[in-house]
Amino acid sequence: MAQSLFDWSWVLDNLGEIWAQLAEHIVLTVVPVGLGFLMAFPMALASIRWPRLYSPLLGVAGILFSIPTLALFVVMIPFTGLSKATAIIPLTLYTLLILLRNTVEGLKGVPSHVREAAEAMGYTRTRQLFRIELPLAVPVIIAGLRIATVNTIAYVAITALIGQGGLGNLFMDGFLRQYPTPLIVGLVLSVLLAVAADLGLLGVQHVLTPWQRDPG
Amino acid sequence: MIEVITDLVAWFADPVNWQGPSGVPARVLEHIWYSVLAIILAVVIAQPIGILIGHTGRGGALAINLSNAARAVPTFGVILLTFLVAGIGLVPVLVALVVLAVPSMITNTYAGFRAVDRDVRDSAEGMGMTGWQVVRRVEIPVAMPLIMAGVRISAVQIVATATFAAVVSLGGLGRYIIDGLAQRDLTEVLAGAILVAALSLLTELGLSRLQTLVVSDGLQAESEEASMEAKLEGSTG
Amino acid sequence: MITFESVTKRYADGTVAADDVSFEVPEGELVVLVGPSGCGKTTTLRMVNRMIEPTDGRITVNGEDAASVPAPRLRRDIGYVIQQVGLFPHLTIADNVATVPSLIGWDKERIGERVEELINTVGLSQEVASRYPRQLSGGQQQRVGVARALAADPPIMLMDEPFGAVDPIVRESLQDEFLRLQRELKKTILFVTHDIDEAMKMGDRIAIFNVGGILEQYATPTDLLATPANDFVVDFLGAERNLKRLALIPVSAVEHEIGPLVSEDDSSSRAQEVARESGTDWVLVTDTEKQVKGWVSINDLDGQGTVGEAEIQPFDTFVTQDESLRAALDGMVESHLNVAVRVDGDGRYEGVVTHNTLTGELK
Ligand SMILES: Nc1ncnc2c1ncn2[C@@H]1O[C@H](COP(=O)(O)OP(=O)(O)O)[C@@H](O)[C@H]1O
Ligand SMILES: [Mg+2]
Numbered sequence: 001m002a003q004s005l006f007d008w009s010w011v012l013d014n015l016g017e018i019w020a021q022l023a024e025h026i027v028l029t030v031v032p033v034g035l036g037f038l039m040a041f042p043m044a045l046a047s048i049r050w051p052r053l054y055s056p057l058l059g060v061a062g063i064l065f066s067i068p069t070l071a072l073f074v075v076m077i078p079f080t081g082l083s084k085a086t087a088i089i090p091l092t093l094y095t096l097l098i099l100l101r102n103t104v105e106g107l108k109g110v111p112s113h114v115r116e117a118a119e120a121m122g123y124t125r126t127r128q129l130f131r132i133e134l135p136l137a138v139p140v141i142i143a144g145l146r147i148a149t150v151n152t153i154a155y156v157a158i159t160a161l162i163g164q165g166g167l168g169n170l171f172m173d174g175f176l177r178q179y180p181t182p183l184i185v186g187l188v189l190s191v192l193l194a195v196a197a198d199l200g201l202l203g204v205q206h207v208l209t210p211w212q213r214d215p216g
Numbered sequence: 217m218i219e220v221i222t223d224l225v226a227w228f229a230d231p232v233n234w235q236g237p238s239g240v241p242a243r244v245l246e247h248i249w250y251s252v253l254a255i256i257l258a259v260v261i262a263q264p265i266g267i268l269i270g271h272t273g274r275g276g277a278l279a280i281n282l283s284n285a286a287r288a289v290p291t292f293g294v295i296l297l298t299f300l301v302a303g304i305g306l307v308p309v310l311v312a313l314v315v316l317a318v319p320s321m322i323t324n325t326y327a328g329f330r331a332v333d334r335d336v337r338d339s340a341e342g343m344g345m346t347g348w349q350v351v352r353r354v355e356i357p358v359a360m361p362l363i364m365a366g367v368r369i370s371a372v373q374i375v376a377t378a379t380f381a382a383v384v385s386l387g388g389l390g391r392y393i394i395d396g397l398a399q400r401d402l403t404e405v406l407a408g409a410i411l412v413a414a415l416s417l418l419t420e421l422g423l424s425r426l427q428t429l430v431v432s433d434g435l436q437a438e439s440e441e442a443s444m445e446a447k448l449e450g451s452t453g
Numbered sequence: 454m455i456t457f458e459s460v461t462k463r464y465a466d467g468t469v470a471a472d473d474v475s476f477e478v479p480e481g482e483l484v485v486l487v488g489p490s491g492c493g494k495t496t497t498l499r500m501v502n503r504m505i506e507p508t509d510g511r512i513t514v515n516g517e518d519a520a521s522v523p524a525p526r527l528r529r530d531i532g533y534v535i536q537q538v539g540l541f542p543h544l545t546i547a548d549n550v551a552t553v554p555s556l557i558g559w560d561k562e563r564i565g566e567r568v569e570e571l572i573n574t575v576g577l578s579q580e581v582a583s584r585y586p587r588q589l590s591g592g593q594q595q596r597v598g599v600a601r602a603l604a605a606d607p608p609i610m611l612m613d614e615p616f617g618a619v620d621p622i623v624r625e626s627l628q629d630e631f632l633r634l635q636r637e638l639k640k641t642i643l644f645v646t647h648d649i650d651e652a653m654k655m656g657d658r659i660a661i662f663n664v665g666g667i668l669e670q671y672a673t674p675t676d677l678l679a680t681p682a683n684d685f686v687v688d689f690l691g692a693e694r695n696l697k698r699l700a701l702i703p704v705s706a707v708e709h710e711i712g713p714l715v716s717e718d719d720s721s722s723r724a725q726e727v728a729r730e731s732g733t734d735w736v737l738v739t740d741t742e743k744q745v746k747g748w749v750s751i752n753d754l755d756g757q758g759t760v761g762e763a764e765i766q767p768f769d770t771f772v773t774q775d776e777s778l779r780a781a782l783d784g785m786v787e788s789h790l791n792v793a794v795r796v797d798g799d800g801r802y803e804g805v806v807t808h809n810t811l812t813g814e815l816k
Contacts, residue, residue: 005301068376068416071409074393077402078220101444150288157290161383161397168292175296175383183300187293194288339539342504342611343553343601344528357543432543434585 007181014182018170022189025166028156029197032088033149036095043096044103045129054104061097069094069155073162087159094155095148102144106137139212142205146198153194157186167193223403224410233407238391240411247388247415250306250378254313255371261314262321262370263363269322270329270359271351279326283319291316291377299384309381316377317370324366324446328359331438360431361439365446368423375416379408389415454480454641455501455609460510462496462666470496471507471666478658481639487652488662488669488689494645496666498611501643502528514609529557532602532610532640536617538594540586546572546597547582553605571600576630592623599631603638610642617646628654649689653697661686675701695815696779704781705774707814709795709804712737717746717761721754735790738765743801745771745794771796772806778814781806 011018047054064072072090080086110133118132160168167186174183206213227233234240269275294316298308332355340354356363382390392408395401424443431439455478462471470493478484486494499505500512503524512519519527540549547568554564572582575596586594595616602610616624616631632655635642646652652659653674660671663685670682678698681687690697713731715724717740724736728751738746738760747765757763770784771794784793785808792805 066372066416066420068379068409068412070376070379070390070393071413074397074405074409077405078217147287150284154288154290158292161394168290171290171293171296175300178300180297180300183293183297187290187297190290190293191285191288198288333537333539333542335535335537335539336541337539338504339533339535339598340541342502342528342533342535342539344525344531344556346525349556354541358541360543432585434542434544434587437587438542 010181032091035092040099064093065097082163087164106140258317262318266322266325283323286319328362361442364427365442458511482657483642485652485656492662493666532607534612534615536614538598575600613645700779702778712805
């Protein structure tokens with residue numbers, strides 16, 4: 001390893017490849033988080049409607065979340081081979097715990113006087129849910145999405161070991177060739193992507209909750 | 217599918233897989249060895265820092281930001297990079313495992329201290345406890361649910377992440393997965409995955425047992441809440 | 454004994470929470486600091502055990518300059534009770550109470566006996582000893598807080614709104630029990646409240662504070678009501694100042710008169726004569742054992758042979774010598790007769806307290 005730690009010329013020569021892996025990484029993040037939310041949201045509504053469901057649902061999501069990432073990815077191989085689904089299904093399952101819990105806690109966290117006021121004004125249950133409780137739960141739900149997204153971005157890289165990987169492929173490339181530059185580029189981009197996603201979601205929350213902004 | 221299962225059963229039944237330096241007992245011991253070393257190092261580094269910033273209240277925001285940032289760093293990549301920079305050996309892997317476990321332990325301990333009721337601390341001081349007595353007799357025991365939750369989550373994470381040691385030519389249960397993938401031996405891959413999952417489950421169970429033991433009965437409810445909180449906020453894998 | 458000598462506290466942001474405050478808490482007395490929220494009561498209290506250091510002036514505790522004693526040592530001799538109680542959630546009630554004794558190194562056996570004794574003293578049952586704070590009601594937690602502060606038998610107690618967080622009924626009984634306890638223990642106590650009624654009830658002396666940490670008046674409750682120093686004190690004592698004063702004067706402190714007294718067996722004409730002599734249009738009726746039967750209007754006596762044959766109206770309220778003039782006033786209002794009937798412990802008639810006596814007392 002006589003070569004210097006970082007080599008800008010490699011970066012310039014491989015912009016296309018870097019961009020492609022970054023785009024792939026984004027897809028492998030957005031799809032699982034999106035699917036995860038689509039699954040967690042009805043589960044959360046059901047947990048509010050039938051509170052007895054909540055504990056078992058959370059339990060199952062918790063067990064899934066506790067399985068080591070690499071183990072869950074490879075367990076998928078017999079079912080889905082080395083396809084994208086092998087990466088996406090476990091990544092989706094990992095988001096469930098956080099998204100389910102934060103959505104339920106967010107909805108439950110609406111102060112009871114607000115809920116009662118809405119009832120007293122004659123809101124129906126569904127209308128109340130979408131007009132009152134959901135908007136007020138936005139900050140907690142988004143907090144959940146932020147954690148899920150940042151976690152997923154870190155996990156995606158591992159899927160390079162099962163033939164997917166996004167920026168993880170840059171890690172493997174650098175590692176196999178004993179050449180740090182792609183590895184460092186991958187790591188830096190992965191962290192930057194996490195930070196950008198986190199800030200982006202914070203921005204979304206800001207837009208969705210005008211009542212929480214400081215005056216002026 | 218049935219075939220996969222019968223192959224797996226056959227793998228676990230094959231005495232060859234239970235003998236010698238690449239047998240299950242040896243691999244499990246290696247895996248435990250890496251993990252225990254990393255956990256102990258992380259505790260020894262993180263807890264005094266967590267206690268210090270928890271007690272004084274200074275540096276808390278920094279710790280929280282650090283641990284959020286740590287969550288965004290892919291452990292997998294860090295292990296590969298340390299290997300490239302420092303060469304083959306246990307030390308680079310340990311460094312990577314410890315560095316990524318420490319921030320979340322610190323934040324949990326810090327959060328535990330911050331969650332100690334102002335009035336509880338106030339009356340401890342008002343009764344004439346010295347600074348250190350407040351820490352030892354009140355703050356640590358009251359913060360114990362979160363301290364233990366942090367240790368538990370970090371430990372499970374370390375056990376899971378130690379799998380990547382195999383990627384950089386070390387042993388442990390990751391060997392089965394990495395070698396299996398290289399040789400397209402799905403059975404071996406799955407056997408490795410099952411063993412890793414089982415070991416991290418055992419770690420989880422063992423440490424939650426320990427948590428119940430070291431947390432006062434007066435705080436068991438807080439303890440459950442703390443475990444969930446720590447699990448959600450502190451994972452990299 | 455605690456003394457404040459020209460004590461001033463100015464916080465970093467310029468807020469003055471104690472402004473040249475001087476007063477003395479005599480040995481064995483309960484002194485109440487009272488005043489509106491934010492006037493500096495808590496600050497003043499916490500300077501005694503050095504939870505807060507004064508900017509200026511001196512505080513002495515039992516003759517020693519507080520600043521010269523290491524804070525932990527000073528605090529171990531001063532019981533400390535706060536509104537939010539601050540029980541240690543990870544310790545059982547017994548271990549909570551045992552905190553200071555174990556800090557100062559009592560042996561296990563002595564601690565055990567002391568804890569058992571204290572749990573009784575504050576009116577809890579021994580079963581709570583092995584429970585945790587979260588398993589207790591607010592009132593029970595307050596009792597544990599008091600027990601914990603008393604554990605090593607400190608000569609001095611600081612209490613910051615100790616009964617502020619419980620409902621009024623529980624508060625009243627905690628106050629009563631604590632007063633009873635204090636009569637036995639004779640601790641030197643500094644007690645903070647924002648409730649003037651609690652101050653009147655609990656305090657041997659009261660320090661009234663105004664916003665800005667100004668001590669407006671320091672006096673006994675009776676003196677405070679009789680001679681308030683300024684308009685602020687008058688306002689703070691409230692519109693019912695006179696009623697509060699009456700509440701502080703026992704019936705035994707004023708004269709009682711024999712009143713227009715007759716027996717059931719007396720004749721109607723005798724009764725009418727007694728009424729005329731005392732200038733009333735009613736007479737008080739007792740039986741031969743001096744038990745009060747009630748009163749009879751002279752109009753109802755017309756045409757009756759003896760008093761016992763007329764319609765006797767019962768009294769709802771009697772007062773004994775230990776009750777306050779406030780109770781006597783209630784008795785007057787209820788009977789519409791401008792007198793309260795005073796009886797002894799066995800219900801035997803002693804006399805009447807008249808409205809004139811009451812108003813005389815208020816002048
Ligand atoms: N640590 C502090 N720093 C600045 N100001 C304070 C501090 N503690 C209390 N104060 C201010 O000092 C004043 C007196 O407070 P305090 O003693 O708590 O009053 P009280 O107990 O009578 O309600 C208030 O205006 C309060 O805001
Ligand atoms: Mg106060």
